[in-house]
Amino acid sequence: MFDPEVGANVEVAHPTHDTNTGISNTKLGMWLFLGSECLLFGGLITTYLVYKYPLEGQGPGPDQLFDIPFTSASSFVLLMSSLTMVLAVSAIERGDHHRLRSWLVATALLGSAFVAGQVYEFTAFLNEGLGFTTSRFSSAFYGLTGFHGVHVTVGIIMLMSLLLLSLRGRLPEHRSETVEIVGLYWHFVDLVWIFIFAVVYLIP
Amino acid sequence: MTVVDTPLELSSGNGSTSRPFGVFARPTGGPGWRSWLTTVDHKKIGIMYGAAALAFFIIGGVEALLIRAQLWAPRGTLLSADQYNQVFTMHGTTMVFLVVMPIGAAFANYLMPLQIGARDVAFPRINAFSFWAFLAGGLFINSSWFLGGGADGGWFMYAPNSTVTFSPSNGIDFWNLGLLITGIASLTGAVNLIVTVLNMRAPGMTMMKMPVFTWMTLVTQFLLLFAIPVLTAAQFLLLFDRNFDAAFFDVSKGGQPLLWEHLFWIFGHPEVYLMILPAFGLVSDILPVFSRKPIFGYTFIVFSGVAIGFMGWGVWAHHMFVSGIGPVSVLVFSLATMFIAVPTGVKILNWTATMVGGKISLTSPMLFCIGLITMFTIGGLSGVTHSVAPADTQQTDTYYIVAHFHYVLFGGAFFGFMGGFYYYWPKVFGYLLNEKLGKANFWLMFVGFNLTFGPMHVLGLQGMSRRIYTYDAGYGFEFWNKLATIGAFVLASSIALFIFNIFYSKVKAKSLPKPGPDPWDSRTLEWMIPSPTPEYNFDPIPTVTRLDDFWYRKYGETEDGRLVRIAATEDVTQSAEGEHNVHLPSPSYWPLVAAVGLPIVGYGLIFTWWLCLIGGLITAGALYAWALEPADDPDAGHGAGHDDHPVAGAAPEADLVDADADAGTGAGANGEGADAGTNGEGVTEREVETVG
Numbered sequence: 001m002f003d004p005e006v007g008a009n010v011e012v013a014h015p016t017h018d019t020n021t022g023i024s025n026t027k028l029g030m031w032l033f034l035g036s037e038c039l040l041f042g043g044l045i046t047t048y049l050v051y052k053y054p055l056e057g058q059g060p061g062p063d064q065l066f067d068i069p070f071t072s073a074s075s076f077v078l079l080m081s082s083l084t085m086v087l088a089v090s091a092i093e094r095g096d097h098h099r100l101r102s103w104l105v106a107t108a109l110l111g112s113a114f115v116a117g118q119v120y121e122f123t124a125f126l127n128e129g130l131g132f133t134t135s136r137f138s139s140a141f142y143g144l145t146g147f148h149g150v151h152v153t154v155g156i157i158m159l160m161s162l163l164l165l166s167l168r169g170r171l172p173e174h175r176s177e178t179v180e181i182v183g184l185y186w187h188f189v190d191l192v193w194i195f196i197f198a199v200v201y202l203i204p
Numbered sequence: 205m206t207v208v209d210t211p212l213e214l215s216s217g218n219g220s221t222s223r224p225f226g227v228f229a230r231p232t233g234g235p236g237w238r239s240w241l242t243t244v245d246h247k248k249i250g251i252m253y254g255a256a257a258l259a260f261f262i263i264g265g266v267e268a269l270l271i272r273a274q275l276w277a278p279r280g281t282l283l284s285a286d287q288y289n290q291v292f293t294m295h296g297t298t299m300v301f302l303v304v305m306p307i308g309a310a311f312a313n314y315l316m317p318l319q320i321g322a323r324d325v326a327f328p329r330i331n332a333f334s335f336w337a338f339l340a341g342g343l344f345i346n347s348s349w350f351l352g353g354g355a356d357g358g359w360f361m362y363a364p365n366s367t368v369t370f371s372p373s374n375g376i377d378f379w380n381l382g383l384l385i386t387g388i389a390s391l392t393g394a395v396n397l398i399v400t401v402l403n404m405r406a407p408g409m410t411m412m413k414m415p416v417f418t419w420m421t422l423v424t425q426f427l428l429l430f431a432i433p434v435l436t437a438a439q440f441l442l443l444f445d446r447n448f449d450a451a452f453f454d455v456s457k458g459g460q461p462l463l464w465e466h467l468f469w470i471f472g473h474p475e476v477y478l479m480i481l482p483a484f485g486l487v488s489d490i491l492p493v494f495s496r497k498p499i500f501g502y503t504f505i506v507f508s509g510v511a512i513g514f515m516g517w518g519v520w521a522h523h524m525f526v527s528g529i530g531p532v533s534v535l536v537f538s539l540a541t542m543f544i545a546v547p548t549g550v551k552i553l554n555w556t557a558t559m560v561g562g563k564i565s566l567t568s569p570m571l572f573c574i575g576l577i578t579m580f581t582i583g584g585l586s587g588v589t590h591s592v593a594p595a596d597t598q599q600t601d602t603y604y605i606v607a608h609f610h611y612v613l614f615g616g617a618f619f620g621f622m623g624g625f626y627y628y629w630p631k632v633f634g635y636l637l638n639e640k641l642g643k644a645n646f647w648l649m650f651v652g653f654n655l656t657f658g659p660m661h662v663l664g665l666q667g668m669s670r671r672i673y674t675y676d677a678g679y680g681f682e683f684w685n686k687l688a689t690i691g692a693f694v695l696a697s698s699i700a701l702f703i704f705n706i707f708y709s710k711v712k713a714k715s716l717p718k719p720g721p722d723p724w725d726s727r728t729l730e731w732m733i734p735s736p737t738p739e740y741n742f743d744p745i746p747t748v749t750r751l752d753d754f755w756y757r758k759y760g761e762t763e764d765g766r767l768v769r770i771a772a773t774e775d776v777t778q779s780a781e782g783e784h785n786v787h788l789p790s791p792s793y794w795p796l797v798a799a800v801g802l803p804i805v806g807y808g809l810i811f812t813w814w815l816c817l818i819g820g821l822i823t824a825g826a827l828y829a830w831a832l833e834p835a836d837d838p839d840a841g842h843g844a845g846h847d848d849h850p851v852a853g854a855a856p857e858a859d860l861v862d863a864d865a866d867a868g869t870g871a872g873a874n875g876e877g878a879d880a881g882t883n884g885e886g887v888t889e890r891e892v893e894t895v896g
Contacts, residue, residue: 019403025326028403032395036429043437043467047452055458132450136458139450143441161828 030181034188041192044144045199054135061137065125066201074117075197078152081110082190085183092176100179101166107186108159111152118149141200148196151189158182230790230833242791244328247737249335250314251632256339257306263346264298265696267291272656272692275685278677288673289356290375294346296359297379300479301386302342304613307621308482309338309390312397312421314632318730318737319415321406321746326399328789329830334393336799341385344803348378355379358671360472361442363453363464368446374810377446380439381806387432387439388802394428397421406729408748412506415728415752416499419506420485423513424478430517431474438467447809465527469520477516479613480580481509483620484551487573490627491555492752493726494570495562496767501554502751508547508554515544525596534593541591548584552577567724568642572623575650579615583608586661601671604664610657622649622702630723634736635713641705649698655691659684721777727755733778740786743778794830798823 019025053061088103122142130138162182165171171178231242240248270291274280283291313335317325325331348354355375357366366376401422405414414422441464444450451457453464492499499505521529521537555577564570586608590596599605622645630636663684668675675681722731732754733742750756760770804819 020405021402023403025399025403028399029327029395032398032429033391036391036394036433038433039430040433040437043434044440046467047437047441047463050460050463051452051458058457132444132448134451136451136454139444139452143444143450143452147440161831 024177027177027181027184030184034184037188037192041148041195044147045195048140048144048200051136051140054137058136059134059138060125060128060130062141062200063204065128065130067121067124068201070117071121071197071201074114074121075193077110077117078114078190078193081107081114082187084110085186089176089180089183092171092173092179095173097166097171100171101163104159104163104166104179108156108163111156111159111186115149115152115156118145122146144196145200148189148193151192155182155186155189158185230792239791241796242332242793244324244332244789244791244795245739246313246317246325246328246331247632247739247741249331250310250312252335253306253310253313253338256335256342257303257310260298260302260306260342260346261699264295264303265699267295267298269692269696271295272689274673275675276689277686278675278682280674283673285673286353286356289358289671290354292671293356293358293375293379294349294354297345297355297383298342299613300359300475301383302338302345304479304617304621305390306338308424308479308617309334309393311417311482311486311621311624311628312424315628315730316397316418316421317400317404318733318741319418319728320401320404320409321729321742321748322400322404323741323745323786324789325396326404327396329792329795330392330396332792332795333798334389334396336796337389337392337802338386340799340803341382341387341389344385344806345378345382348375348382351378360468361464362468363442363445363461364455364459366442366446366464367453376442377810378806380442380446381809382803384436384439384443385802385806387436389799390428390432391436394425394432397425398429401425406742406745406748408753412503413748413751413753415485416488416502416505416509417482417485417728420481420488420509423509424481427474427478427481427513427516431471431478434467435471435475438464438471441467443809462524462527462529465524466520469523470517472523473520474513474516476609476612477512480617481512483576483617483624484509486620486624486627487555487576488551489728490569490573490623491558493627493724494565494567494573495559496725497558497562498727498752498755499554500557501550504550505554508550511547512544515540515547519544522591522596525593526600538591538593542588545584545588545591552581552584567626568637568639568646569623569627569724571643571646572619572626575646576616576619576623579611579619579653583611583613583615587612599664601669602664603660603668603670606670607657607660607664610660614657615653619649622646625702627724629709630719631730631735631737633710634718635709635716636719636723637705638709638712641701641708645698645701645705648694648701652691652694652696652698656688656695657691659687659691663688720773722754722773725758725773727752729754732757732776734780738780738784740784740788743784743786790834792830792833794826794833798826798830801826 019028021028023031084103084106088100088107091097091099091103130141132138132142159182162171162179231238240252243249270283271288274282274288274291313325313331317323345355352374355361355378356371356373357376357379361376361379364370401414401418411419441450441452445452445454445459451459453459453461455461488499488505518540519537521533522541525534525537555573559574566574586604590599590605590608626637626642663681666680666684668679668681675685719735721734723735724731729746729748730737732746746753754776757776758769758771758773759767762768801819801821801823804822805816806819808815808817808819
């Protein structure tokens with residue numbers, strides 16, 4: 001807080017927020033943005049549900065393609081990254097910058113493993129004759145899951161940026177909320193995947 | 205808030221050499237046009253929104269005149285069928301996305317922070333980005349005129365008519381990518397303005413003490429926040445279909461055109477309300493001033509607005525009664541549409557009741573407001589008849605619909621905006637618009653408007669179709685079309701008169717006394733501060749005790765309820781004189797640079813791939829630079845006296861800077877993935893030691 005009496009800034013570990021809601025502007029902004037993202041994914045998930053099956057004779061359908069054990073494993077990897085993200089936030093709140101960096105790297109790696117799994121899956125489907133333009137199902141499938149993959153990738157870039165900042169010493173404890181806000185985004189992307197996994201892969 | 209003063213330490217200490225990422229010094233602003241490019245001041249951004257929207261309004265207006273000139277007589281030859289398609293598509297797109305929405309944003313940006321007693325919006329740089337992205341998207345769409353022709357599928361761009369097969373030119377690509385860019389602008393703007401309303405109100409300003417315009421801004425921005433992404437999703441499908449051969453709307457592969465209709469109107473109907481609600485807000489603030497009565501049923505006005513915001517999500521399929529959606533859907537959406545007329549009716553009733561028994565002065569802002577109430581009522585009544593599905597199936601795609609939505613959008617929204625312009629002009633620019641010209645402007649616009657769109661009711665009932673470039677003689681269309689065309693030119697002359705009035709009054713104002721802070725004897729907080737608004741808005745920030753707080757600083761009531769003046773206006777308004785050491789957020793280059801990259805990506809997607817890379821790098825680089833630039837200029841605006849810290853619950857200026865320093869998060873999440881918005885100077889050397 002700036003203290004006019006002292007004329008210098010008094011650092012606090014958890015900045016208090018003099019906002020009407022008590023939530024900082026940035027965090028509230030992120031919540032609102034994520035609310036908006038729900039509708040974006042809602043539109044794409046709806047599209048997938050409408051186009052779940054290709055027309056007769058237009059390439060393979062979901063029941064011939066999906067490898068549910070494989071995708072379950074990569075989904076598990078992505079969900080575990082939420083755990084490491086929580087640990088990263090908790091580390092910086094305790095001022096443990098070494099652990100912060102470790103957990104950020106772990107989260108980014110798990111996220112990358114998920115994206116790698118998606119790339120592998122796409123390649124396998126492509127080899128089985130499912131191009132992006134093959135059928136309405138293929139467009140909807142690649143569109144929805146690819147869109148989610150881009151979101152994970154953006155999250156990884158954010159995590160790496162945090163890591164870089166932390167290494168440069170520009171992520172002190174009193175900025176821990178920045179990590180928390182990236183965490184919000186990350187958890188949201190994970191949560192959306194649970195829906196996508198259920199809707200696309202599990203519900204027949 | 206800990207951040208805000210670190211620049212002071214740095215400037216006296218090791219300077220920028222110790223922070224290699226912090227090399228991006230922030231611009232200092234200064235006078236002249238450059239200050240507009242780097243500004244983060246919500247007032248300048250609001251003015252730029254308004255100016256850009258009026259420029260687009262002239263473009264859209266010329267397109268309207270071309271349509272009316274083409275329809276002057278049967279078998280018109282001014283435009284070919286193809287050109288006519290482009291002109292009416294671009295007219296609709298321009299008026300909706302580049303005129304009515306941004307004028308709403310202009311008022312929201314300029315007024316809302318003033319009405320809640322804030323220094324700026326929550327994220328000043330994101331605010332600048334929103335404006336530049338809107339402008340970039342608008343210019344991008346209109347550049348299609350020089351690059352192969354405009355979009356030709358109607359502003360709703362129904363599939364499969366929008367696919368490459370049926371529209372091989374690049375017009376629809378320009379439409380699609382341009383609106384994706386303005387969508388980013390709307391989304392970031394919505395996040396920004398909602399956070400501002402929820403978090404940055406002056407001490408004592410609870411939600412139910414906010415002026416109605418601020419409430420309507422909040423509802424509008426929530427509608428944007430949730431409606432825009434649905435359009436974005438639909439536009440992604442269209443983008444993939446047109447540019448990457450996807451099968452979303454390819455009927456031969458089972459693509460369903462109805463999907464586009466649903467997605468578009470799930471966006472499109474909230475869109476209708478988010479266009480009209482800002483004008484409703486303006487009217488609700490202007491009417492009480494010129495009736496010298498408080499708004500009748502403040503709570504009802506507010507909650508009917510909120511109700512419209514909710515119910516607006518449940519009526520979209522009334523645009524699709526002839527699309528074959530089935531009897532159950534038709535029934536449900538018919539009923540929902542009838543119900544949504546109720547909160548709208550509540551507002552009309554409240555405005556009327558506000559005027560009843562008031563001391564009405566018919567100034568030009570008031571005339572425009574009354575114009576809104578009457579014209580919107582006509583448009584609303586013709587609208588509610590569309591909820592009766594059998595009637596709608598007769599009227600759909602005829603000029604009756606054209607008449608209806610122009611009565612609500614021009615007669616409603618635009619009349620409200622005109623009232624807002626006349627009312628707020630002295631606050632924004634420091635001089636009053638000429639009243640005589642203002643009244644002439646109103647009557648000319650009123651007559652021109654009714655002459656243009658009134659006959660369209662008749663044409664529609666006679667069966668004249670929309671979107672057809674000509675008509676044959678002998679159906680009884682000639683007379684009414686001539687009338688409408690004459691009306692359109694009268695309407696255009698009223699706009700010319702408005703623009704003339706702006707310059708005329710500015711010249712005349714030099715010999716007139718200054719209007720002062722409160723020329724209309726108004727009720728809301730923005731009239732408490734000098735005109736034009738000083739850069740820092742309020743100094744000190746007021747503490748609010750009730751609705752229409754400023755009014756009750758001037759007036760009290762006797763025991764029998766009569767109004768008595770308790771203080772002279774000069775005693776309760778703030779003065780621009782004296783020293784005002786208020787810490788304001790520093791200007792920045794990066795919002796502009798980040799926005800410039802977006803249309804370059806758009807051109808890349810249409811013409812050649814490597815432009816995408818360049819545009820993407822510009823935007824991504826700008827977002828990183830944005831996140832890493834110093835939060836603040838150490839020398840700017842730092843006086844000794846921070847004597848204006850609000851008591852509690854408000855956002856002192858320190859918060860502004862802090863919030864904005866983290867703004868990279870919101871922008872980064874736009875899919876560019878800039879980092880999490882830690883800004884450049886967060887750490888001093890001492891801290892580096894402890895963490896490193």
